[in-house]
Amino acid sequence: MSTSIRPPSRHTHRADPVAASPLTGLGSLVRLYGRISRRAIIVWTLAVLVLVPASILAMEEAYPDQGALDARAMLLDNPSAVMMTGPYFATEHYTFWAMVANELFLYILIPAAIMSVLLTVRHTRGEEEAGRLELIRALPAGRLAPAVAALIVVSLANLALGAAITAGTLVMGGEIAGSLALGLATALTGMVFASLTAVAAQFTEHAGTASGMALGLLALAFMVRGVGDVIDRQGSWLSWFSPLAWAQQTRVFVDLRWWPLLVSLAAVIALLVLAGALSHRRDVGAGLRAASAGPRSASPALLARGGLARRLVTGSMLAWGIGLFLFALAFGSLASSLTDFIEEMPAIGEFAPIAMDDVTGSFSAFVLMMLTTGPVALIVSGVLRMRTEEFAGRLAGALVAGTSRVRLALMWFLVVLLETALMQVLLGLGVGLGVWAATDDTAWIGDMTAAALAYLPAIALYGAVALALYGLNLRLTSVAWALVVYTALITFLGDLLGLPDGAKDVSPLNHVPLLPSAEFEGVPLLVMGVGAVVLVVVGLAALRRRDLAAG
Numbered sequence: 001m002s003t004s005i006r007p008p009s010r011h012t013h014r015a016d017p018v019a020a021s022p023l024t025g026l027g028s029l030v031r032l033y034g035r036i037s038r039r040a041i042i043v044w045t046l047a048v049l050v051l052v053p054a055s056i057l058a059m060e061e062a063y064p065d066q067g068a069l070d071a072r073a074m075l076l077d078n079p080s081a082v083m084m085t086g087p088y089f090a091t092e093h094y095t096f097w098a099m100v101a102n103e104l105f106l107y108i109l110i111p112a113a114i115m116s117v118l119l120t121v122r123h124t125r126g127e128e129e130a131g132r133l134e135l136i137r138a139l140p141a142g143r144l145a146p147a148v149a150a151l152i153v154v155s156l157a158n159l160a161l162g163a164a165i166t167a168g169t170l171v172m173g174g175e176i177a178g179s180l181a182l183g184l185a186t187a188l189t190g191m192v193f194a195s196l197t198a199v200a201a202q203f204t205e206h207a208g209t210a211s212g213m214a215l216g217l218l219a220l221a222f223m224v225r226g227v228g229d230v231i232d233r234q235g236s237w238l239s240w241f242s243p244l245a246w247a248q249q250t251r252v253f254v255d256l257r258w259w260p261l262l263v264s265l266a267a268v269i270a271l272l273v274l275a276g277a278l279s280h281r282r283d284v285g286a287g288l289r290a291a292s293a294g295p296r297s298a299s300p301a302l303l304a305r306g307g308l309a310r311r312l313v314t315g316s317m318l319a320w321g322i323g324l325f326l327f328a329l330a331f332g333s334l335a336s337s338l339t340d341f342i343e344e345m346p347a348i349g350e351f352a353p354i355a356m357d358d359v360t361g362s363f364s365a366f367v368l369m370m371l372t373t374g375p376v377a378l379i380v381s382g383v384l385r386m387r388t389e390e391f392a393g394r395l396a397g398a399l400v401a402g403t404s405r406v407r408l409a410l411m412w413f414l415v416v417l418l419e420t421a422l423m424q425v426l427l428g429l430g431v432g433l434g435v436w437a438a439t440d441d442t443a444w445i446g447d448m449t450a451a452a453l454a455y456l457p458a459i460a461l462y463g464a465v466a467l468a469l470y471g472l473n474l475r476l477t478s479v480a481w482a483l484v485v486y487t488a489l490i491t492f493l494g495d496l497l498g499l500p501d502g503a504k505d506v507s508p509l510n511h512v513p514l515l516p517s518a519e520f521e522g523v524p525l526l527v528m529g530v531g532a533v534v535l536v537v538v539g540l541a542a543l544r545r546r547d548l549a550a551g
Helices: 026-062 067-077 079-084 096-104 106-123 126-127 134-140 143-172 176-200 207-231 242-249 261-277 308-331 335-344 346-350 361-390 394-400 405-439 443-453 456-472 474-495 522-545
Strands: none
Touching: 026 096, 026 106, 026 126, 026 143, 026 335, 067 079, 067 096, 079 207, 079 308, 096 106, 106 126, 106 143, 106 207, 126 134, 126 207, 134 143, 134 346, 143 176, 143 261, 176 207, 176 242, 176 261, 207 242, 207 308, 207 405, 242 261, 242 335, 261 474, 308 405, 361 405, 361 443, 361 456, 361 474, 405 443, 456 474, 456 522
């Protein structure tokens, strides 16, 4: 039996006219990427829309008159306060809206930058690493369409965030020009970090490394701006090397100037051009910096129990631990300026758990509680990293090698818990060192380090909640993050908003005694510790029964 073979058509190699344009399929990809990220964008936008007016309302209650505002301005003579907020404008007459810009601006710029980094990585390097970009390019899609679609989606997310900030400010009585500038500056700053992420994504073939590089640049921008503003309270030459300073130098609600936003816009254009040029010099799925082949066999540390978790989690834990330690030092050193502030504004005790008869102790305890939200978020993130590994298929490889899923999950949880506990101790040490620097009393170092240990049962409880939800159903893991967000809201704004005790008691951190100023109570800590153990057992039992990558 013979088989006839038809000669190839002379039109076989002709370019498909549908895919002739480099932007073919752009609309479909924008809709696809928008659908993938719509929940994240909605959550970020709604969170800002609620928190911005809530924060302004809390400030109105905390600083009701000019005397209170002048007392708040006194803290800006402390370098640590400038480091943690921003440049000190309106020195002649410190107004309420000048304080809003000073207190709030930096802490809406940082979430915008983080959102932009995560979305950009997800739709660029994340798509390549997962192999989906190759599938898209196999369809009639233009060469530039995926990258442009990612840029459009991230731009829309930042515009939504900026609009929410402007709306939230206008609702609370902010002037139109200043409110618009606040929202626009935030959106442009988000785009600067999205563009930096696009450049970082060209150097590595892993999404985690790209996001780590971009977030590291954000931390560097924070430190450069802080040091620059300490040199000169209204911003020095060093401040201008930070994208965060470009937004703050618009001087919203004080002496509005628009031209610093042109610096942000120029940086976005230049960085996107650079990212495009670099992308032409590498293959799809590869980075400009080739990944090392690695050893032929795994190291004993990686093969040991919990080795995989240590390898994947420790790097980010270490980076965030260093950053939080520096925050702890800065906040602790504010104790040197606190006494005068309390004398000028004794009503501050109504809005924060600061005792008038033990200002330094209660303030240090409150600072430690606020900073503990960092380890809380990190233990949830570390535990839920198993979810990422499971969806990527790498967790199945570890199980095929002979490790039971229960033992793997238990060791993973213990590794994350141990590293988070070490970070918590480091936070207490940082606060103690800061207070010591402000008061010259070395006893604070030991007191605050010991006080940090009281939070370990609560931190373990958050991690156990994440593990239980992970074991029960992968779709429920977002509830763990909802608890973290709620905890942060209660910790930072619970007293200012006058929330009832029942609402605040939902947060496990609210049951930890504010040591060293408060009396030690062991029962709540014991209950949270037992609850953590029970939830870990529930999570491991549920994980044993469900299929991988399934609810």
